[in-house]
Amino acid sequence: MAIEVRIPTILRTYTGGEKAVQAQGGTLSALIEDLEANHPGIKDRLVDNGDLRRFVNVYVNDEDVRFLGGLEASLNDGDQVVVLPAVAGGC
Amino acid sequence: MLTIDQATYDAIVAHAKRDHPDEACGVVAGPAGSDRPERFVPMVNAAGSPTFYEFDSGELLRLYKEMDDRDEEPVVVYHSHTATEAYPSRTDVALASEPGAHYVLVSTREHGNNEGPVEFRSYRIVDGEVTEEEVTVVPSLEPAGTQQPRSEA
Numbered sequence: 001m002a003i004e005v006r007i008p009t010i011l012r013t014y015t016g017g018e019k020a021v022q023a024q025g026g027t028l029s030a031l032i033e034d035l036e037a038n039h040p041g042i043k044d045r046l047v048d049n050g051d052l053r054r055f056v057n058v059y060v061n062d063e064d065v066r067f068l069g070g071l072e073a074s075l076n077d078g079d080q081v082v083v084l085p086a087v088a089g090g091c
Numbered sequence: 092m093l094t095i096d097q098a099t100y101d102a103i104v105a106h107a108k109r110d111h112p113d114e115a116c117g118v119v120a121g122p123a124g125s126d127r128p129e130r131f132v133p134m135v136n137a138a139g140s141p142t143f144y145e146f147d148s149g150e151l152l153r154l155y156k157e158m159d160d161r162d163e164e165p166v167v168v169y170h171s172h173t174a175t176e177a178y179p180s181r182t183d184v185a186l187a188s189e190p191g192a193h194y195v196l197v198s199t200r201e202h203g204n205n206e207g208p209v210e211f212r213s214y215r216i217v218d219g220e221v222t223e224e225e226v227t228v229v230p231s232l233e234p235a236g237t238q239q240p241r242s243e244a
Contacts (some may be wrong), residue, residue: 009164010188034183055186057148058203064148084155085188087134090143091172 003031003075006082014042023081029071030057031081046083047071055086092225093167093193093213095119095128100228102131102208104209107171107197110136111204114144114171115197120158121166127232128166128193136170143168143182167213168193174199177210179221187216 002022007015015021021039025031036043048055051070058065059082065073075081092243099119107115116136119128132154137147168189172180177198179232187194198210215222217235 008188008218010190011206050194057151059152062152066148078206082155084151086145086148086186087118087151087168087188088138088143088145088186089183090138090140091168091175091182 002077003079003081005031005035006080008084010085011042011045011083014039014045025072025075027075028060028065028073028081031075032071055088057084057086059084069079092227093128093195093205094126094227094229095167096231097228099128099131100104100211100229103167103169104132104197106133107199107209108204110171110174111199112141113139113170114141114173116144116146116170118154118165118169118192118233119167120161120163122235123164125161125235126166127217127235129232130163133218135244141146141173165189165192167195171197171199173203177212179216184216184219184221190215190217195206195226 003024004020005023005085006020023031023034025034032043032046060068060073060079114136117133120130120132122128134146136144138145177196193212194216196212213224213226
């Protein structure tokens, strides 16, 4: 089962410059494991201490996964996953 | 160097003054690879805070999809500091995730919502390293494709 994952500029060093890669998994967690298997190092940029990083946004079919169960969000064939780092800061 | 037109410069400053004492934020998008800040896109500071800014997650997705559809990228990412100087904070640096962007900082600490000059400075933030750059404000950007290649002095 194939899911398209859109990769932001800052993480394309892990995907050989690719803007989008195919991955698989029945949950976001499994998808990230599959990404890691093919693009070593990327998981650590997405997950910290078993949870999604605070300043990384992941969307499944345009919905923020924080509203879909986070890493446990379920995925289906043909879903589109988008990863975007937060645009944020503070003085 | 950041080259920006007067109207866009003024729009960023006006946004910062309007939202003071909260931090204001937004981008100026431009054609991918052009380094031309053409399309001013003010964003809502979802944090609504004088010490923090964050694009709303849904609006962030819409913005990036829109830029993708138009073959644009964020040429400028701007935000304001309302009580401190226009220099990237440690948090700003840690969270900077657009190595190709000009990070513009505006400080409204001196005049707040009122008329008066602001600090307007621009930086590159790459791999945690901050490099300030010159800001050139021009009446309007040269038409695309007519800019002379700049010889590096």
